[in-house]
Structures are given as C-alpha cells and as structure tokens.
Amino acid sequence: MxxxxxxxxxxxxxxxxxxxxxxxxxxxxxxxxxxxxxxxxxxxxxxxxxxxxxxxxxxxxxxxxxxxxxxxxxxxxxxxxxDDKLPKMALFVSKYNHCLYDLLSRYNSGELAVKIPFILSNHIDLKHIADQFEIPFFHIPFNKTNKIEAEKEQLKLLNTYEIDFIVLARYMQIVSGNLISKFPNKILNIHHSFLPAFAGAKPYHAAFKRGVKIIGATCHYVTEELDAGPIIEQDVTTVTHSHSIEDFITKGRDLEKIVLSRGVKLHIARKTMVYNNKTVIFS
Amino acid sequence: MxxxxxxxxxxxxxxxxxxxxxxxxxxxxxxxxxxxxxxxxxxxxxxxxxxxxxxxxxxxxxxxxxxxxxxxxxxxxxxxxxDDKLPKMALFVSKYNHCLYDLLSRYNSGELAVKIPFILSNHIDLKHIADQFEIPFFHIPFNKTNKIEAEKEQLKLLNTYEIDFIVLARYMQIVSGNLISKFPNKILNIHHSFLPAFAGAKPYHAAFKRGVKIIGATCHYVTEELDAGPIIEQDVTTVTHSHSIEDFITKGRDLEKIVLSRGVKLHIARKTMVYNNKTVIFS
Amino acid sequence: MxxxxxxxxxxxxxxxxxxxxxxxxxxxxxxxxxxxxxxxxxxxxxxxxxxxxxxxxxxxxxxxxxxxxxxxxxxxxxxxxxDDKLPKMALFVSKYNHCLYDLLSRYNSGELAVKIPFILSNHIDLKHIADQFEIPFFHIPFNKTNKIEAEKEQLKLLNTYEIDFIVLARYMQIVSGNLISKFPNKILNIHHSFLPAFAGAKPYHAAFKRGVKIIGATCHYVTEELDAGPIIEQDVTTVTHSHSIEDFITKGRDLEKIVLSRGVKLHIARKTMVYNNKTVIFS
Amino acid sequence: MxxxxxxxxxxxxxxxxxxxxxxxxxxxxxxxxxxxxxxxxxxxxxxxxxxxxxxxxxxxxxxxxxxxxxxxxxxxxxxxxxDDKLPKMALFVSKYNHCLYDLLSRYNSGELAVKIPFILSNHIDLKHIADQFEIPFFHIPFNKTNKIEAEKEQLKLLNTYEIDFIVLARYMQIVSGNLISKFPNKILNIHHSFLPAFAGAKPYHAAFKRGVKIIGATCHYVTEELDAGPIIEQDVTTVTHSHSIEDFITKGRDLEKIVLSRGVKLHIARKTMVYNNKTVIFS
CATH class of the missing domain: 3.30.70.260 (ACT domain)
Structure with missing residues (x-):
C-alpha cells in the first residue's frame, strides 16, 4: 500500500x-x-x-x-x-463533446485511476457518448427559475454516489457558491483561454478581436469568483492572422482536452495543494 | 534591386x-x-x-x-x-540592459538590416553599452514638470537623424500621443507579459500573485491606449510555484529579448501590416 | 463549389x-x-x-x-x-487505442471532412471501439508465413471501398513496398519519436536511455525506407530525469494523437505537397 | 553562508x-x-x-x-x-559571436555567479568582443600538426587561472580525451541540433535536407564520444518548408544561446548530477 x-x-x-x-x-x-x-x-x-x-x-x-x-x-x-480505493469523479458536461470523449477514452485505457459513477448535464446532447462508454447519464435541465431545484438534484446525486470531486468538462454553467462550499478545491474547470486574459464568456471571440498571436487554456479549481480560482495547469498554442474564430475554437479544443486531462491527473495523484488562491504542483 | x-x-x-x-x-x-x-x-x-x-x-x-x-x-x-537603403532605427532605453545588449549584438553580427543612428535614454545607466558598441548615446533626463520639453528634444533628434522607426527596448516611459502621431505604427514596444493579461506596471508581480503557470512577452506597436496596440509577436515560457518573482523576471528577460528581436525583424522586413488594431504578419 | x-x-x-x-x-x-x-x-x-x-x-x-x-x-x-465529395480514409490499427479514439472522436464531432469506410487490424483488440462508433472493423491476422496473403485481403478491401488514403494509427506493422506503390504519398504514419532521432522500434526506450530532455512525435508519409518518408508534422514535449519510460509513453500518447490528427487534417485539406522526400505545407 | x-x-x-x-x-x-x-x-x-x-x-x-x-x-x-567564492569559468570560442555576446551580457548584468578569467580561441575574430567586455583573450591558433602543443598551452592557462569549468561557446573544435579527463563533467558544449538527431558537423544542413518541421539545440557535458555526452538542456523551435538553411541557422542561433545559458546556470547552481551518461537536473 x-x-x-x-x-x-x-x-x-x-x-x-x-x-x-x-x-x-x-x-x-x-x-x-x-x-x-x-x-x-x-x-x-x-x-x-x-x-x-x-x-x-x-x-x-x-x-x-x-x-x-x-x-x-x-x-x-x-x-x-x-491508494487502496479509487476516488469517485463526477463529470458535468454541456453540449461540447471533445473533453468528454478525451476523458472517457483515457478512462477506458486505464490512464485515470478513478471511478466515474455518472455524467451529468443540463442538456441531453451527449447522452449517446455516455451510452457508448456505458456510464450512467443524468439529464437535469434547468432554467433561470428552477436552478435551485436543479442544484438540489445535483447535490443529491453527488451524495448518493459519494462523489469525491467534480470535473466541469466544458459545463458552460456557473456553479453556485453552495455547491462550491461543499467541494472546496474539489471542482476542476477548464477555461478556454490563457487566464487571466479573457475570463468570462466567449474568450476565443475576444482573443480574435484583440489580435493575439497565442491562445491558451487553463485548468483551475472553481471558486466563487468566476474564472479566478487557483490555476492548476495552462498551455498555449500559436495562432496567426490567417486563423478565423472557428480556427481558434478548433485549435483550442485540442488545448482544452490536454490541459483538462493533465489537471485531472494531477488532482487524482494528489500532487496539488492550494494556498492563497494559488497552487503548489508537486512533480 | x-x-x-x-x-x-x-x-x-x-x-x-x-x-x-x-x-x-x-x-x-x-x-x-x-x-x-x-x-x-x-x-x-x-x-x-x-x-x-x-x-x-x-x-x-x-x-x-x-x-x-x-x-x-x-x-x-x-x-x-x-532594399537599396537601410531604414534608420532609434533605440529608446531605460536602465534594463538585456534587450539593448541583444539588439546590439544582433546588429553587430549583421543580423539586422538597419542603421542605428543613436540610443536615447532618460537615464545615464546604459551609456557604457552604447560606448562599447560605438553608437551615439543621448541622455535626455526629465521629470513630471519638464516632460514636454524633453519630448521636443527627442523629436528634434528623430528629425535630425531622419529616423524611420523607434524601438522601445524596455523604455519604461509612456510615450506621448504627439510622438505616436508622428510615428504611426512605427514605434515598437516590448511588454513583459502575455497581453492582454497584466497590462500596465509590474506584470511579473501580478502574474506571480495570480499564480499563473506560464508567463509571456508581447511585442506590439504603440498606440495611445497603454499596452493595447496591435500585437506583432508573442511568446511564453512555463513557470512553477517554485519560481519567485525574481525568477519570473530572470526567465522573462530571455523572452523579452527574443520576442522584441523577432518583432523588430518582421518590421524591418516589411512583413507587418496593421488594420483594425491588429496585424497581418506575412511569412 | x-x-x-x-x-x-x-x-x-x-x-x-x-x-x-x-x-x-x-x-x-x-x-x-x-x-x-x-x-x-x-x-x-x-x-x-x-x-x-x-x-x-x-x-x-x-x-x-x-x-x-x-x-x-x-x-x-x-x-x-x-469539395463536392468526401475522401475515403481507411484506418489501420493494432492494439493501442489512443490515436483511434482521438480520430473517431474528431470524426464524430464533424472535425474531419472524410468518410471512414472501415478500420482494419491484425488484432481483434480494438474491435469494440469500432463497434462503439459503428464503423466496420476487419480483422485480418497474419504472421510471417502468410503476410502476403493478408496483404492481398487488405488490397481487396482498399479497392472495394475505393479508399483514397490510409492512416496508420499506431499500426505497428511494416507496410510492403507493393502497398506503398499503390498509395504513393497517401499512407500517413505516426511515429512516436522526433524523427530522425530514434527511428525504428521502441523509440521511448531509446530516448529514456539517451537521457533526452524533450520527446516528440512525427507524422510522415510512408515510403519504402522505414521512418524516413516526408515529414508532415512534428511536435515535442519536455521530460525530466524523474520521468520513467512509462511516463514517456503516457506523455507521448498525447503528442501522437495531436500530431497525427494535424497531419491527417493537412492531408485532407490538400495542404501538403511532396518533393525530394520533403513536404511543402501550405497555410 | x-x-x-x-x-x-x-x-x-x-x-x-x-x-x-x-x-x-x-x-x-x-x-x-x-x-x-x-x-x-x-x-x-x-x-x-x-x-x-x-x-x-x-x-x-x-x-x-x-x-x-x-x-x-x-x-x-x-x-x-x-557559496562564498565564485567558480571560475573559461570560455572557448571560435568565429561565431552570438553565444559569446549572450554569456558576456548576462555576466555583465550579474546574471551569472561566476568569474570569467579568460576567453580562448584558435581564431582572432572575436577578440574585439573580449576587449569590449574587458576580459583577457588568448589566441592559440593550431592546425593538424601542432594540436598537441596548442592543448598544452590551453592546459597551462587552465591551471594558471585555476579554472573550475569550461564552456565551449560554439568552439567548433574536438576536445581531446586528455583535456576531458582533467575536467570530467566540467566541460559544457552547445550542439546546434536536437540530439541525438544530427550529431556531428553541419546539423542545420542535415535538418534542412531531411525536411524536419522542428529544429533544436542541446547543451551537454563533453565526453570522448562526439556529441554523445550527458544532456543538460534542450529546446526546439518550429520551422517550415519556407525556411532556407540560412533561416535555420539564424533561428538556431537564438536557441543555441538560450539553451547554453540555461545549461551554464544549472551547472553553476550545482543543480546537475551525472550518472550513466545521463543527468539528474534538480529544480
């Protein structure tokens, strides 16, 4: 042991x-x-x-x-x-499939030392991928009026399945302070920019408008302030004037999945420590 | 020709x-x-x-x-x-010597197809390097009260020497709108962050505080809005929790000099075009 | 059109x-x-x-x-x-699933403008992935004595399905000169090293033994000389003394799938030209 | 202390x-x-x-x-x-000035915690740079017939000045086994390729011929087998079909000086250990 x-x-x-x-x-x-x-x-x-x-x-x-x-x-x-029992990781997704495919492929290959009790989404779009990989999929749709009820359902599932940590694999929803407080430094998000540049919505559009020559992705722990939590991992790739916003998005997908999977692996291996809203990442 | x-x-x-x-x-x-x-x-x-x-x-x-x-x-x-006559490049510097050394070394090696009629600074600190490389050095000190007069002297020198473009090689001073208007898209600056993250003063300190895992440098044309001009070139390097602010600064120096020299070379080769506050960089 | x-x-x-x-x-x-x-x-x-x-x-x-x-x-x-009809791409695989998963995930996401009429392997191991993605899987096992017969079957399938180009997604077998001659500059391979370093078998083991600080992956067109064909795309990642051979292999998997997918996309977009055993890669 | x-x-x-x-x-x-x-x-x-x-x-x-x-x-x-006395570093150079300029600029900026008692070369070409930086320059020319005598002179200087380690800053000459045995793991070389690819002479020409998409530089300790000593540091940069051999050389210069300076700093900080012809590089 x-x-x-x-x-x-x-x-x-x-x-x-x-x-x-x-x-x-x-x-x-x-x-x-x-x-x-x-x-x-x-x-x-x-x-x-x-x-x-x-x-x-x-x-x-x-x-x-x-x-x-x-x-x-x-x-x-x-x-x-x-290391005698595997941590339980819940995946929260939206409509983008690349991070989900990537994590599940790694999971199937034995690359991730976790259990994945379920995948959760407010959209039904990715259910077929959960089915492909034979992992339970819970569809909890919500809108502005019933977000609190939806979160109660989420919390119930997280409790029932004794989830240790949550990965927001392009979840595209803001997580409530209540949920964050129950999983402190245990919710990992992938943001599709090189934080702190381009926090918030539509970072590739903002990066295109600014004319940057490099785009990035950032895996961080979720805190109450949006896209401002402790950074676990970042990576970048070059772009040029000849790339359209769609090109940024396509190139970014590869970054996002690589950076998220690295962050998840570091978390699983307990190589991350958080202090003063920063991380120490052990080798 | x-x-x-x-x-x-x-x-x-x-x-x-x-x-x-x-x-x-x-x-x-x-x-x-x-x-x-x-x-x-x-x-x-x-x-x-x-x-x-x-x-x-x-x-x-x-x-x-x-x-x-x-x-x-x-x-x-x-x-x-x-290509029958070399463009004339003025260097504006402050107290940091790494970009100046780098540009002058390249110049001496024949890597930069320019003339350097003079180096200008509000500090005397780097005069010995100008002397080393036998390039005229003009020391124009100023403070809040006589900045306008100092700029008049600068402009006179720029006129006298028929300068084509200016390189701010860690100049650390804000250039006036008047000077910018006389050299539109002809003043290159090196900013010691991955813009638009950490614009303004002390970017390495801000990057350290935020706990980023990658730092960068950006070469851009100077416009009236601080650190917001068209980006010519960017590059990054990884950092970890084990790097201090001093380490950031040291690692950053290597980025700054490489990125600035690349930007300067692109400008000299007339491979840059500016439009909508962005650049097209030809191959 | x-x-x-x-x-x-x-x-x-x-x-x-x-x-x-x-x-x-x-x-x-x-x-x-x-x-x-x-x-x-x-x-x-x-x-x-x-x-x-x-x-x-x-x-x-x-x-x-x-x-x-x-x-x-x-x-x-x-x-x-x-662009009025999609090229037909055959995938040849062995027992490693990461490149296959990656290409099929991209295919399902609409990222690759191709048809994939079939996946072919000398092993049965990855059939379940083909099933997951509902793509025909042909199992053509062979050994030293019946390799020629196996290739005849391969060629028959390639003809029947009117395959335009072949991707060796970690196929791990040497392709015959006969097959290459029928698909000149139309067979893409991913080699798990930064060619020309560590051509041949077990490149990660060789890289570990040499003590390199960077490992790579190379996508190239297959020619008769092993791992010596025109290079389409390469990328690298850093390693340290603390990485074991297994770590090299794990890190390398991410490189391999990214580099192979980039090479495949360039080929599909007809941005590659081959001359003198080198490629011109258009932007 | x-x-x-x-x-x-x-x-x-x-x-x-x-x-x-x-x-x-x-x-x-x-x-x-x-x-x-x-x-x-x-x-x-x-x-x-x-x-x-x-x-x-x-x-x-x-x-x-x-x-x-x-x-x-x-x-x-x-x-x-x-850390109460600075190690003494000798620089061996040939006709290329970029690594020398880079190291001396860093030295002048206080970035390198060493003394540089002298610069040595078989050519006179770089003497003016030694003069610029006010460091003694010894010109020891040799040819095939008097190489042994020249080395005796070198050894005498190394002894006289109590040199701790030697940096071959693009020295372009093969160092004898005798000299190596007197400075085991204390002679640092910069090789202008991503070793083990393109060992030996003219690596940029070989890289161009092979059509690689990435070129590199390697800092390593010198051993008797040419370009095969323990690797301290490597880095790479991308190239395309549009780069000529001259472009490779120019881009490579920036790599060489960065990689060499990193290697030198690691050595100075005693962060390197050698074992089995590999290095352990501490953080």
Whole structure:
C-alpha cells in the first residue's frame, strides 16, 4: 500500500528532519519527498510518498501520532491518502463533446485511476457518448427559475454516489457558491483561454478581436469568483492572422482536452495543494 | 534591386490576377506573393516581392501607373519599398540592459538590416553599452514638470537623424500621443507579459500573485491606449510555484529579448501590416 | 463549389501572373493563393483555392485548357480537387487505442471532412471501439508465413471501398513496398519519436536511455525506407530525469494523437505537397 | 553562508531520514531538499541546501562526520559546496559571436555567479568582443600538426587561472580525451541540433535536407564520444518548408544561446548530477 502525505504549515527550522525522523521511527520508508517554501507567505509545503513495511497495520494510530507529535506542534494542516480505493469523479458536461470523449477514452485505457459513477448535464446532447462508454447519464435541465431545484438534484446525486470531486468538462454553467462550499478545491474547470486574459464568456471571440498571436487554456479549481480560482495547469498554442474564430475554437479544443486531462491527473495523484488562491504542483 | 509591395483594400474578385498581370506587363517578376482576406472585415491584404529586369529603370513611372491602373480602381492603400537603403532605427532605453545588449549584438553580427543612428535614454545607466558598441548615446533626463520639453528634444533628434522607426527596448516611459502621431505604427514596444493579461506596471508581480503557470512577452506597436496596440509577436515560457518573482523576471528577460528581436525583424522586413488594431504578419 | 489546384514545376519568371490571368479569364476567382520556391532545387510550388461563378459548369474543359495553356508549357505536375465529395480514409490499427479514439472522436464531432469506410487490424483488440462508433472493423491476422496473403485481403478491401488514403494509427506493422506503390504519398504514419532521432522500434526506450530532455512525435508519409518518408508534422514535449519510460509513453500518447490528427487534417485539406522526400505545407 | 550538498548512492530504505537527522543534529537547517530514485539503476540522488546557524564554524569537521556517519555507510558519492567564492569559468570560442555576446551580457548584468578569467580561441575574430567586455583573450591558433602543443598551452592557462569549468561557446573544435579527463563533467558544449538527431558537423544542413518541421539545440557535458555526452538542456523551435538553411541557422542561433545559458546556470547552481551518461537536473 502506497501512502501519500500532504502537509503545509508556517515555515520554521527543523520541519523536514522532524517529519522524516518520525516516519522512519514508525516503520515508514520515504520513497518520494518534495518540498516547497513560499517565502513571501512564510509557508512550508511538503508531499511525501511512504511505503510501510508489510507488518505495518495500524494506520489509525500512525495518524494519531502524526497529529500529536508533529501536526499540533508545527501547526500543520495535513492529509493522508492511501491508494487502496479509487476516488469517485463526477463529470458535468454541456453540449461540447471533445473533453468528454478525451476523458472517457483515457478512462477506458486505464490512464485515470478513478471511478466515474455518472455524467451529468443540463442538456441531453451527449447522452449517446455516455451510452457508448456505458456510464450512467443524468439529464437535469434547468432554467433561470428552477436552478435551485436543479442544484438540489445535483447535490443529491453527488451524495448518493459519494462523489469525491467534480470535473466541469466544458459545463458552460456557473456553479453556485453552495455547491462550491461543499467541494472546496474539489471542482476542476477548464477555461478556454490563457487566464487571466479573457475570463468570462466567449474568450476565443475576444482573443480574435484583440489580435493575439497565442491562445491558451487553463485548468483551475472553481471558486466563487468566476474564472479566478487557483490555476492548476495552462498551455498555449500559436495562432496567426490567417486563423478565423472557428480556427481558434478548433485549435483550442485540442488545448482544452490536454490541459483538462493533465489537471485531472494531477488532482487524482494528489500532487496539488492550494494556498492563497494559488497552487503548489508537486512533480 | 528587390522591391516589396504591400497592399490592402476592400476585398473583391479579380484583385490577384489584376495585380499580377500588371506586374508582369511592367517587366517585374514576382518572386514571392502572400495574401490574406479578413472575411469579417472584408479586407484584402497582399505582400509581393518583385525583381525587375536589369533594364528596368523608371520606378517612379511604375508607381504612377500602379496608382492609376490599380490602386485608384481597387481603392488600395499601398506602399512600395526597395532594399537599396537601410531604414534608420532609434533605440529608446531605460536602465534594463538585456534587450539593448541583444539588439546590439544582433546588429553587430549583421543580423539586422538597419542603421542605428543613436540610443536615447532618460537615464545615464546604459551609456557604457552604447560606448562599447560605438553608437551615439543621448541622455535626455526629465521629470513630471519638464516632460514636454524633453519630448521636443527627442523629436528634434528623430528629425535630425531622419529616423524611420523607434524601438522601445524596455523604455519604461509612456510615450506621448504627439510622438505616436508622428510615428504611426512605427514605434515598437516590448511588454513583459502575455497581453492582454497584466497590462500596465509590474506584470511579473501580478502574474506571480495570480499564480499563473506560464508567463509571456508581447511585442506590439504603440498606440495611445497603454499596452493595447496591435500585437506583432508573442511568446511564453512555463513557470512553477517554485519560481519567485525574481525568477519570473530572470526567465522573462530571455523572452523579452527574443520576442522584441523577432518583432523588430518582421518590421524591418516589411512583413507587418496593421488594420483594425491588429496585424497581418506575412511569412 | 470550392476548387483547389496544386501545382509544381521548374521555377521560372512569370508563372504566377500566367496562372492567375488564366484563372481570371476562365471565370474563376482566386480566394487563396500561396506559393513557395525551393531555391536549391529550383522548383516552384503553388496552391490556389478558386471559386467559379455560378454559371460555370464545364470543369472538364477548364482542366483541358489548363493542361494545354499552362501545364504543358511550364512542365507542371498539377492536380485539381473539388469539395463536392468526401475522401475515403481507411484506418489501420493494432492494439493501442489512443490515436483511434482521438480520430473517431474528431470524426464524430464533424472535425474531419472524410468518410471512414472501415478500420482494419491484425488484432481483434480494438474491435469494440469500432463497434462503439459503428464503423466496420476487419480483422485480418497474419504472421510471417502468410503476410502476403493478408496483404492481398487488405488490397481487396482498399479497392472495394475505393479508399483514397490510409492512416496508420499506431499500426505497428511494416507496410510492403507493393502497398506503398499503390498509395504513393497517401499512407500517413505516426511515429512516436522526433524523427530522425530514434527511428525504428521502441523509440521511448531509446530516448529514456539517451537521457533526452524533450520527446516528440512525427507524422510522415510512408515510403519504402522505414521512418524516413516526408515529414508532415512534428511536435515535442519536455521530460525530466524523474520521468520513467512509462511516463514517456503516457506523455507521448498525447503528442501522437495531436500530431497525427494535424497531419491527417493537412492531408485532407490538400495542404501538403511532396518533393525530394520533403513536404511543402501550405497555410 | 549557503551550503549545497549533492549525494548519490545505491538506493535503500532510510536514507532521507538518516541524512536529515544528521543535518539537524549538526546545527544545519535544510531549506531545500529534492531527491530522485532511478529505479532501473537502483540509484538514489539527493540535493540539499542547508543554512547553518551563525555560531557554526567548523565545516571541516562537519564534512568528516558526514563521511564517517553517512557516506561510508550508504556508499555515497557526495560533494559539498559553499557559496562564498565564485567558480571560475573559461570560455572557448571560435568565429561565431552570438553565444559569446549572450554569456558576456548576462555576466555583465550579474546574471551569472561566476568569474570569467579568460576567453580562448584558435581564431582572432572575436577578440574585439573580449576587449569590449574587458576580459583577457588568448589566441592559440593550431592546425593538424601542432594540436598537441596548442592543448598544452590551453592546459597551462587552465591551471594558471585555476579554472573550475569550461564552456565551449560554439568552439567548433574536438576536445581531446586528455583535456576531458582533467575536467570530467566540467566541460559544457552547445550542439546546434536536437540530439541525438544530427550529431556531428553541419546539423542545420542535415535538418534542412531531411525536411524536419522542428529544429533544436542541446547543451551537454563533453565526453570522448562526439556529441554523445550527458544532456543538460534542450529546446526546439518550429520551422517550415519556407525556411532556407540560412533561416535555420539564424533561428538556431537564438536557441543555441538560450539553451547554453540555461545549461551554464544549472551547472553553476550545482543543480546537475551525472550518472550513466545521463543527468539528474534538480529544480
């Protein structure tokens, strides 16, 4: 069993040696350690992957000790994850199929270590793809008047299926603060621009109008402020005057699916930590 | 003698064949032709490189005929450039030396087909580099109260040396509307961000605060609206959480100098056309 | 009806004006023209897109005239393509599904202007994907002793379905000279390295062993010499010492599918010309 | 005083905690730790940056203890570096000036934490640049018959000036095994191709002939086998059919200087470790 520990706390001397000594004393072997100090914020971040010896059995007491002997002293926020069960990822989609196809193809190829209990949409358009891949599809349409009721249905599904995190695969709807608060830093969105440029609607149109020579896509965690959450991953591609808005959209599709899948993989591997509306992305 | 013709006009049928027939009839051989139609704006753009036969001597009558038989009929704006004399480029700098070093190194290596009559700055800091490369350096300091007088001196120098275009190589000062109007689409600036993200001052600080994963640089023509002129060239490089603002600045320097030099070369080669605050960049 | 004309011939003065005058005289409007001269080889290349007026009806006599008045004089090799019927593309696959999924997703999204009459493989593994997308799948297994018979079956299918070009979407088999000769510059392969580095088998293993910091993928036309045909498109991605061979393979999959799809699109749009084992790729 | 420790040894459990405990016990605070395990080779690599408390004074006894309590037990090869004196870098050049200009500009800007005692060349062409930057220039011409004598002179200079490492900034000469053996993994070269493609002479010509769509540059440590040493850094740029060999060379120059300067900076910062003819590059 592989165990991943994520830690952040105020920076101070001796943390690395205290933690590594603790792990060693408690029969763990550190197979990976990466750390980062945000100097301006004076915050220490660390990600470790640990292998326990075969005779190790009591993860709960390990956790208690970690809290008592390290976390409470260094004022750590921390989490521990084992790889013995797959996280559950819900996909929210709209009418665009490229990110959905891409994620499901990777899922079918064994590239994503998750379960996908369902796909949810306010449109019926992509149901055939869910059917193709034999994944339940829930169609919850809504308009301005019944958005709150629709969200209740969404939340019910998320609860019922014990969803761990949500991927907005070109969902095209604004997610409510209520839903965000229930999945803090657990809703990933793909925005079709190089944020912070061209936040909001129709970024390719705005990029075309501005005459940029490079377009981008951004995977970020969703926060209450639109397109302003912590950035997980970005990538870009060149364009020229000869590209139309439609060309931007087509080229952008390839970016969006690549960038979203990279973000999803980083999240699954617990290589992301959020602090001050920014991410630390471990290697 | 190599002759470059740039044309733009309302799009309509038959332009290419009319122009090429005209060139052929008037003893020119088209060695390069590239064209672009901006469909939403219905504008036709073309760049041609022509070699005239050795016996050709009367460029002035060629130009008169071009105006009469083509330009006036198709409502063209056009220009014709021969390569028999080098354009004169003035460099405006401040305290940062990387773009200046880069441009002067290229100049010394014969990479830039220009003359550099002078380098101008409101600071004395980079004079030693001008001296190193044996180029006149004019120090015109100013503050809020005497900016207008300083600009008069600048304009006098630009006139005296018959400057064709100006490169702001990290000049760090806002250029007045008056100066811009005298050099329309002839002042190139390098902005140290991926515009339109992070326009204005301290873009690396803003990028760091936002937690972007990619930083960029943009070469654009200067217009009255700050950092909003037609974009000539952009490029980007990746950053991570482990990079400090200082790292952003250091990595950015390499971007800035590469992007500025590419923009300058495109301008020198007359491969840029401006329309609707955007550029057409010919190959 | 949009008509594309591709031309190459020995370079000489006056070609562009002769051709454009001919088009104009014969009621065509040139909406796109791009040309290239390979100076060392002294060869002229041109691609034009033409719209004929509504009253134009006789494409055959246009072609006869083009041959007589231009092609025979300038010693042109040329071809003319109309967009009124979709080219037929056969997919050859093996056991890797990522390129297949990617191409079929694009196909389903209307991104590829082709018909896909069938998918062919020597393995049965990917039949379920063909079924998912409701495309006929032909399983033609073979070994060293019956490879020639298998190819006969392949050729029969290619004939029966009137296939225009073949895409080897990680086919993993060497295609015979006989098959290549029947589809000259009409078989596209994706090689999982930045050619010419790491031609042949197991390029990711070789790249890992060499310790490169960048890996790539190459889409090229298949010729008799393995992995040495004209390159259509290449792209790369960075790797570090921390990436295992498996990481190379995973990262490479994303490259392969993007690069292959770009190559396929260029081929479909007739933006590729082959000369001296190199390609001219029009914009 | 900042102290950097580099370690590699056979991989085994407990190394990280042993080392960090040792550092802590000996009054060091680990401000940076990065580690890597090459699984196929079963080798553990680690880089640490340590700050000792102000009262710490005895680095020699720290080193003795490190050797006794850690290195001898874990069979480590290790080195310790303090930042209180700048390493001495010799530049070997030929006739190409772009890498030299770039490195000297960075040096003058304070970007490179080194001393440059001299520039050496078998040609006199770049002496004026050394003069510009007021760095001693030694002209040691040679031909086939007196190469050994010339190398003796080189070695004498390297000794006299106590050179720590050598940068071949487009030196264009093969360095002898004798010289390499005196500077193992301490001679950096820039090769103007994306190695292992186009090793040897005239890589841009070879790339042009092959019709690649991307060209590259590679910074590597020099070993006896030509262009086959451990790769430190690579980068690439796109090219098209419209680029001539001269365009490749011009575009390549920008790559070469960027890639070489990155490699040099990594070496200076002691972020490189060599093993099995590959590099580990720490972040």
């Amino acid at each position: 592989k165990t991943t520990i994520l830690v952040h706390c105020p920076d101070q001397g001796g943390i690395i040696s205290s933690v590594t000594a603790f792990i060693h004393k408690n029969k763990g072997n550190i197979v990976y350690l990466d750390q980062h100090v945000d100097k301006p914020a004076n915050v220490f971040f660390m990600r470790m992957v640990i292998e326990f010896s075969d005779t190790f059995s009591d993860l709960e007491s390990f956790k208690s000790l970690f809290q008592k002997e390290l976390a409470s002293i260094y004022k750590m926020e921390w989490s521990l994850h084992t | 190599k002759t470059t013709i740039l044309v733009h006009c309302p799009d309509q049928g038959g332009i290419i064949s009319s122009v090429t027939a005209f060139i052929h009839k008037n003893k020119g051989n088209i060695v390069y032709l590239d064209q672009h139609v901006d469909k939403p704006a219905n504008v036709f753009f073309m760049r041609m490189v022509i070699e005239f036969s050795d016996t050709f001597s009367d460029l002035e009558s060629f130009k008169s005929l071009f105006q009469k038989e083509l330009a006036s009929i198709y409502k063209m704006e056009w220009s014709l450039h021969t | 949009k008509t594309t004309i591709l031309v190459h011939c020995p370079d000489q003065g006056g070609i562009i004006s002769s051709v454009t005058a001919f088009i104009h005289k014969n009621k065509g409007n040139i909406v796109y023209l791009d040309q290239h001269v390979d100076k060392p080889a002294n060869v002229f290349f041109m691609r034009m897109v033409i719209e004929f007026s509504d009253t134009f009806s006789d494409l055959e006599s246009f072609k006869s005239l083009f041959q007589k008045e231009l092609a025979s004089i300038y010693k042109m090799e040329w071809s003319l393509h109309t | 900042k102290t950097t420790i580099l370690v590699h040894c056979p991989d085994q459990g407990g190394i990280i905690s042993s080392v960090t405990a040792f550092i802590h016990k000996n009054k060091g605070n680990i401000v940076y730790l990065d580690q890597h395990v090459d699984k196929p080779a079963n080798v553990f690599f680690m880089r640490m940056v340590i700050e000792f408390s102000d009262t710490f004074s005895d680095l020699e006894s720290f080193k003795s203890l490190f050797q006794k309590e850690l290195a001898s037990i874990y069979k480590m090869e290790w080195s310790l570096h303090t």
